Amino acid sequence: MIRTIEWTDEGVVMIDQRRLPAHELYPVFKTHEEVAKAIEEMVIRGAPAIGVAAAMGIALGMQNSRATSLDEFARDFHNVCERLSATRPTAVNLFWAVERMRWVFNHARREASAIDAIRKQLVDEALAIHREDIEANRRMGRFGAELIPDNATVLTHCNAGALATAGFGTALGVIRAAVEAGKRVRVYADETRPFLQGARLTAWELAKDNIPVTVITDSMAGHILKSGEVDCVIVGADRIAANGDVANKIGTYMVAVAAHENNIPFYVAAPLSTVDLSLNSGDLIPIESRADEEVTHFRGEPITPEGVKVANPAFDVTPHRYISAIITDAGVAREPYDTSLNALFENRN
Amino acid sequence: MIRTIEWTDEGVVMIDQRRLPAHELYPVFKTHEEVAKAIEEMVIRGAPAIGVAAAMGIALGMQNSRATSLDEFARDFHNVCERLSATRPTAVNLFWAVERMRWVFNHARREASAIDAIRKQLVDEALAIHREDIEANRRMGRFGAELIPDNATVLTHCNAGALATAGFGTALGVIRAAVEAGKRVRVYADETRPFLQGARLTAWELAKDNIPVTVITDSMAGHILKSGEVDCVIVGADRIAANGDVANKIGTYMVAVAAHENNIPFYVAAPLSTVDLSLNSGDLIPIESRADEEVTHFRGEPITPEGVKVANPAFDVTPHRYISAIITDAGVAREPYDTSLNALFENRN
Numbered sequence: 275m276i277r278t279i280e281w282t283d284e285g286v287v288m289i290d291q292r293r294l295p296a297h298e299l300y301p302v303f304k305t306h307e308e309v310a311k312a313i314e315e316m317v318i319r320g321a322p323a324i325g326v327a328a329a330m331g332i333a334l335g336m337q338n339s340r341a342t343s344l345d346e347f348a349r350d351f352h353n354v355c356e357r358l359s360a361t362r363p364t365a366v367n368l369f370w371a372v373e374r375m376r377w378v379f380n381h382a383r384r385e386a387s388a389i390d391a392i393r394k395q396l397v398d399e400a401l402a403i404h405r406e407d408i409e410a411n412r413r414m415g416r417f418g419a420e421l422i423p424d425n426a427t428v429l430t431h432c433n434a435g436a437l438a439t440a441g442f443g444t445a446l447g448v449i450r451a452a453v454e455a456g457k458r459v460r461v462y463a464d465e466t467r468p469f470l471q472g473a474r475l476t477a478w479e480l481a482k483d484n485i486p487v488t489v490i491t492d493s494m495a496g497h498i499l500k501s502g503e504v505d506c507v508i509v510g511a512d513r514i515a516a517n518g519d520v521a522n523k524i525g526t527y528m529v530a531v532a533a534h535e536n537n538i539p540f541y542v543a544a545p546l547s548t549v550d551l552s553l554n555s556g557d558l559i560p561i562e563s564r565a566d567e568e569v570t571h572f573r574g575e576p577i578t579p580e581g582v583k584v585a586n587p588a589f590d591v592t593p594h595r596y597i598s599a600i601i602t603d604a605g606v607a608r609e610p611y612d613t614s615l616n617a618l619f620e621n622r623n
Numbered sequence: 624m625i626r627t628i629e630w631t632d633e634g635v636v637m638i639d640q641r642r643l644p645a646h647e648l649y650p651v652f653k654t655h656e657e658v659a660k661a662i663e664e665m666v667i668r669g670a671p672a673i674g675v676a677a678a679m680g681i682a683l684g685m686q687n688s689r690a691t692s693l694d695e696f697a698r699d700f701h702n703v704c705e706r707l708s709a710t711r712p713t714a715v716n717l718f719w720a721v722e723r724m725r726w727v728f729n730h731a732r733r734e735a736s737a738i739d740a741i742r743k744q745l746v747d748e749a750l751a752i753h754r755e756d757i758e759a760n761r762r763m764g765r766f767g768a769e770l771i772p773d774n775a776t777v778l779t780h781c782n783a784g785a786l787a788t789a790g791f792g793t794a795l796g797v798i799r800a801a802v803e804a805g806k807r808v809r810v811y812a813d814e815t816r817p818f819l820q821g822a823r824l825t826a827w828e829l830a831k832d833n834i835p836v837t838v839i840t841d842s843m844a845g846h847i848l849k850s851g852e853v854d855c856v857i858v859g860a861d862r863i864a865a866n867g868d869v870a871n872k873i874g875t876y877m878v879a880v881a882a883h884e885n886n887i888p889f890y891v892a893a894p895l896s897t898v899d900l901s902l903n904s905g906d907l908i909p910i911e912s913r914a915d916e917e918v919t920h921f922r923g924e925p926i927t928p929e930g931v932k933v934a935n936p937a938f939d940v941t942p943h944r945y946i947s948a949i950i951t952d953a954g955v956a957r958e959p960y961d962t963s964l965n966a967l968f969e970n971r972n
Contacts, residue, residue, distance in 0.1 A: 467841065473927045489919075492842040524846060583836065
């Protein structure tokens, strides 16, 4: 059982994903500012996990608030929410989680609850988001496992596992559920430059679960897909537009195009909290650009000649026409996604 | 002027490409065994450069031969050729260069030349291969430059530059020739994991020549191609089959597919010495698998969890249907390649 993030009396405990797989460390984050920095610096990453961290960060910030009046407390709440919202722009689960915390806060305030009562409700909501994410992954796993043949070879990009969620995982959750259902599955994991989530995190998770994994560099995925060895590709998502376009870790688009070209099913696994019905198309999803040093340096050592320019978009958008199905916690959506995704939201309500 | 490889009285001098860009070192290789190891360990890489190194390695080996009879000398020659041929399997220029050396040797032997005369002819042939490669790159540059629009943004994968050849470069030679012709060209260079030829070598070469270059991770190429910023892709080649299928650095295939999907011309630049008319299809090209450590470790530090399996194919094959044109030193070939490549060989003879 991988403990990605936990609420404790000491603060928010997170496994430091920057140090894996060499070091398995569980630092405690005691303020909402520390949680915000942890999200920015990728101590924790993965859209669902970021949502949980933001919610816990808000709950923590309000535990620490010294406000004595409800108005002051509301001002602090606003500031804490703004701080957490400003950490990363692409994963919509972050904003979704902040909205859930705002809803609870506003509801409690309308009911004129006492500060301590609101604090408790915020913690409860953060814990509910954590718990529900694991449940959503489990459901997604059951829906998705049916798409995985026995004796399957699956290719995945980045880490959409327990470490990217409250637990179990989205793409890796589907693989875990297939294995739990008795299917034999082996995995190709793209290393996922520049942060190496695949080489470091996906490989670590799958090895822990004794699921056979072979790490490849990102550029090998096309060659492997063309070889005929791979039965399907499964990835997670950071934001899904209403038309089914998917923002996910940089490189996902190339994998999707290569899978499409070789007639290999390309699946996206993500909870409905990742779907942003307010955007009609993936072109509207904001794409984060991260620091040059992630590309120019490796563990402090320069790779590129000094002064050379680099680009570092952290995500790309895969147009829906390359996506065979989107596996959610409410069922599996297929083309046309604007209808099918909407239907999943309506059935759930 | 980049000095990739030179024949000197001391031995073969090569810039150590494993140490670039941090260190610009020019070690001397004094035996054919040292040259063979340098090829295997990628002190020197790039199909045309490997061909030159193999030829110089053979010339060096025969300088060092202690044979006293022509028969002994022939046995040594055979062993030296076998050793150099066994260094790397994919780049056909290696075998092409060995064949040239064999031809010179056999011709001299038939004429009953003295050992020292043969030694001199072998050195002359290695120097001719070196000189002709630069000339071929210059011609390729002139043919290719016409395909580059002014104000162009060009994406390249791996290093097909001066460092991959005797000088000037194949893909980068085309870019250099376009710049020399007064065109403004900026370059996106894929970093090219695992050996980072793009981040380390292409960036270094282009920065030296003041050609604007932006390094990206390999997985970003699709996103950049989809963005509409790129006018064309140019890469080198390690072996080209008679039907126009191209073996090149792992990852080339994914770039070609993404370029095709976005209607961006995809050009291959390679001398005719890279074309292997004996193979009807790229499926027949042997693909080298290199050591796991290139993927699992970075400068001695592990990236992946201990014991995790990796794959490390060093090349992939891009089917000819993705290739807009093959720029050679004898002219530009287009579909159908079996006819057009053949015609270039015939025109040259």
